[in-house]
Amino acid sequence: MKRIAIDMDEVMADFNKKHLALFNRDFGEQLTTDDLHGKKLRELRPELVKEIRSYLLDPTYFRDLEVMEHCQEVVEELAQSYEIFVATAAMDFPTSFNAKYEWLKEHFPFIDDQNIVFCGNKSIIHADYLIDDNVRQLERFSGEGILFTSPHNVNVTGYPRVHNWLDVRDYFL
Template identity: 45%
Template sequence: MRIAIDMDEVLADPIHKFIQLFNRDYNVPSDLFQEPGKEFFHHIPEEINSKWFEYINQKGFFRDLPLIEGAVEAVKKLQENNEVYIVSAAMEFRNSLEDKLDWLGEHFPFIGWRNIIFCGDKIVNVDVMIDDRAKNFVDFSGRKLLFTSPHNLLLNDYERVNNWEEVLAKLL
């Protein structure tokens, strides 16, 4: 199979970093509860909740994101008998390109540059797409695996995976 895997909120955890930055700069609680179906910034005080856009556009934001638990091991297993591609809509945030490439090189050195796709819309010809954003499934005809994140908890139209263990159970 040809498998496309999203980066943010699937391999890497930008929410954790956003919460750290808001805590550092504005004393927002580091144990911020995210209501199902809402983005994290909906839980930040209104007068500062647009600050996330400044953070995400800073050089280095994407370079040190924490890994989603089990991601490295699972991607290695998937790659044993499948073509695995990392597909990220990185073009939206210009400074993310180098950061994301370096992050992948550090955490997923077994994924070659030919299998990394930075794009705008995720128009890819693969059999399976693993993503946390349902908008990326529009016009995609393959198997759609929605990787659980607080913002998508109310969606029921897609085959859901809550962690990398469940991804492996469905695809291996």
């Protein structure tokens, strides 16, 4: 059975929606995902990098992210034909382990605990495919990297791209 590794943030979990909501609330702005076209929030407001990063250091930040539309149903369908792993770069924010694990257990109870990987560099993942929004992770991965569209990566080329979970379904099934 072939293996698919799936990133969590910005692929399974809607990271940007909460991040922008908190930022807009705290700094009186009205930024949208359209404003992030080709950039991350910290690139739009470099003078606030420390403040922007501080949200992600909150141990509960990742616990209540919304699930990306159609993600649950498609991942469950894929699990019928592929071995599914979640590979999240939790080492970027070590305080996120518990929140990410609880989020995954709540929304994806059919994914075995043994198939959840908290890592940094995803080159350690032995899978046939990696679905990720982060080009840096795809560059390191030895299998086939598939770029999941996120506002910050819209200008990236060189990888097969999926825009949403229905595209993922079409790609694999």
